Amino acid sequence: MAITRDDVLRALQSVTIDAAGTTLPGSGRLSQVVVDPNNRVMFSILVDPSEAERFEPVRRQAEGRVLQIQGVSGVFASLTSERDTSHPAQSSAAPRPVSPPPVAPPRPGAPPQQGPKLPGVRHIVAVASGKGGVGKSTTACNLALALQAQGLKVGLLDADIYGPSVPKLFGLSGKPTVVDNKAMEPMVGYGLKVMSIGFLIEPEAAMIWRGPMVQSAITQMLRDVLWGELDVLLVDMPPGTGDAQLTMAQATPLSGAVIVSTPQDLALIDARRGVTMFKKVAVPILGIVENMATFICPNCGHASHIFGHGGARHEAQRLGVPFLGEVPLNMTIRETSDAGRPVVATDPEGPQAKVYREIAAALWANLSGAGPARSAPKIVIE
Numbered sequence: 001m002a003i004t005r006d007d008v009l010r011a012l013q014s015v016t017i018d019a020a021g022t023t024l025p026g027s028g029r030l031s032q033v034v035v036d037p038n039n040r041v042m043f044s045i046l047v048d049p050s051e052a053e054r055f056e057p058v059r060r061q062a063e064g065r066v067l068q069i070q071g072v073s074g075v076f077a078s079l080t081s082e083r084d085t086s087h088p089a090q091s092s093a094a095p096r097p098v099s100p101p102p103v104a105p106p107r108p109g110a111p112p113q114q115g116p117k118l119p120g121v122r123h124i125v126a127v128a129s130g131k132g133g134v135g136k137s138t139t140a141c142n143l144a145l146a147l148q149a150q151g152l153k154v155g156l157l158d159a160d161i162y163g164p165s166v167p168k169l170f171g172l173s174g175k176p177t178v179v180d181n182k183a184m185e186p187m188v189g190y191g192l193k194v195m196s197i198g199f200l201i202e203p204e205a206a207m208i209w210r211g212p213m214v215q216s217a218i219t220q221m222l223r224d225v226l227w228g229e230l231d232v233l234l235v236d237m238p239p240g241t242g243d244a245q246l247t248m249a250q251a252t253p254l255s256g257a258v259i260v261s262t263p264q265d266l267a268l269i270d271a272r273r274g275v276t277m278f279k280k281v282a283v284p285i286l287g288i289v290e291n292m293a294t295f296i297c298p299n300c301g302h303a304s305h306i307f308g309h310g311g312a313r314h315e316a317q318r319l320g321v322p323f324l325g326e327v328p329l330n331m332t333i334r335e336t337s338d339a340g341r342p343v344v345a346t347d348p349e350g351p352q353a354k355v356y357r358e359i360a361a362a363l364w365a366n367l368s369g370a371g372p373a374r375s376a377p378k379i380v381i382e
């Protein structure tokens with residue numbers, strides 16, 4: 001039986017937001033209700049950032065009520081905040097997420113503020129790219145597995161909300177288990193704890209989300225998932241360097257970022273933007289990875305530099321950031337990724353896995369020298 005928006009609104013009538021008994025649908029705070037073809041329901045509740053804590057129980061209650069509707073297979077509710085128009089200096093149009101709460105700007109010379117961290121998670125590392133299609137998700141997934149092969153406890157969060165590919169890369173389907181209506185167990189792929197918006201909704205549903213829903217979804221996937229003890233949580237970021245990426249970089253207590261680029265000039269210009277974006281929010285760049293660097297002919301073994309070669313290494317030098325290594329353009333990498341059998345897990349002794357292991361070792365060396373997880377900084381726009 002198909003669930004309708006009206007079914008959801010009816011269920012939400014029993015959720016009140018104040019002592020006067022104002023219902024959630026009647027409060028004007030319900031910004032969107034989306035029901036996907038698999039009867040999974042998404043909606044957001046508009047709040048002022050200062051109200052986020054007070055509204056968290058309302059959000060949970062609303063999720064619980066919707067889950068009780070017969071036929072609903074999943075629910076994802078988020079708290080979102082429209083832009084505070086009293087700050088004209090922040091001129092972009094994207095609204096701000098409310099979770100975690102904004103961090104006050106640091107006083108000049110003051111030590112960095114401690115923002116909300118993820119309990120039990122030592123390092124959160126963003127894997128980012130200046131543009132789409134450079135192999136960011138493939139790199140994130142194989143790097144996560146290579147870090148795990150070093151004996152580390154690793155998680156992977158697919159925050160590429162507009163094109164979640166981690167479920168496919170790991171060959172995972174189904175839905176995460178919800179515990180006590182409160183938190184989700186991550187899925188497990190090849191020993192890694194994995195979470196993706198792709199497990200929760202149909203990809204088409206995410207496409208129509210507005211900025212605040214995206215941001216709120218990402219922060220909730222970080223915080224409402226039972227990650228347990230992790231040495232590293234890799235975050236596969238949405239590609240690009242726009243508002244969404246900047247806000248994400250700001251809102252997450254990142255230890256650092258890895259930038260993936262192909263060697264072409266155009267991709268490198270975008271990679272440079274990525275480095276600049278993370279520097280702006282004081283996130284250390286742990287290194288640049290050059291992907292699809294060299295094509296080794298599977299028949300004759302000849303190496304061709306289809307997209308040029310060495311551009312990312314050179315760019316890293318120029319920008320004064322570490323270079324982590326090169327991943328060749330390789331049929332096995334493509335076939336195994338696209339078949340949900342990542343090469344580091346399925347051919348751990350092969351040459352491709354070795355490449356990722358070396359990059360992972362360099363990454364871990366930079367990361368473990370980078371100190372404990374840092375707090376989320378506040379962007380200062382001059």
Ligand SMILES: Nc1ncnc2c1ncn2[C@@H]1O[C@H](COP(=O)(O)OP(=O)(O)OP(=O)(O)O)[C@@H](O)[C@H]1O
Nearest residue numbers: 132133134135136137138239328329330333334337
């Ligand atoms: N080193 C490689 N050799 C061969 N194919 C690769 C390599 N890296 C990635 N690919 C392939 O390139 C395609 C795009 O990769 P991927 O989805 O990882 O890119 P992305 O940057 O995450 O893309 P998007 O920005 O769309 O999320 C996939 O088909 C993947 O298998």
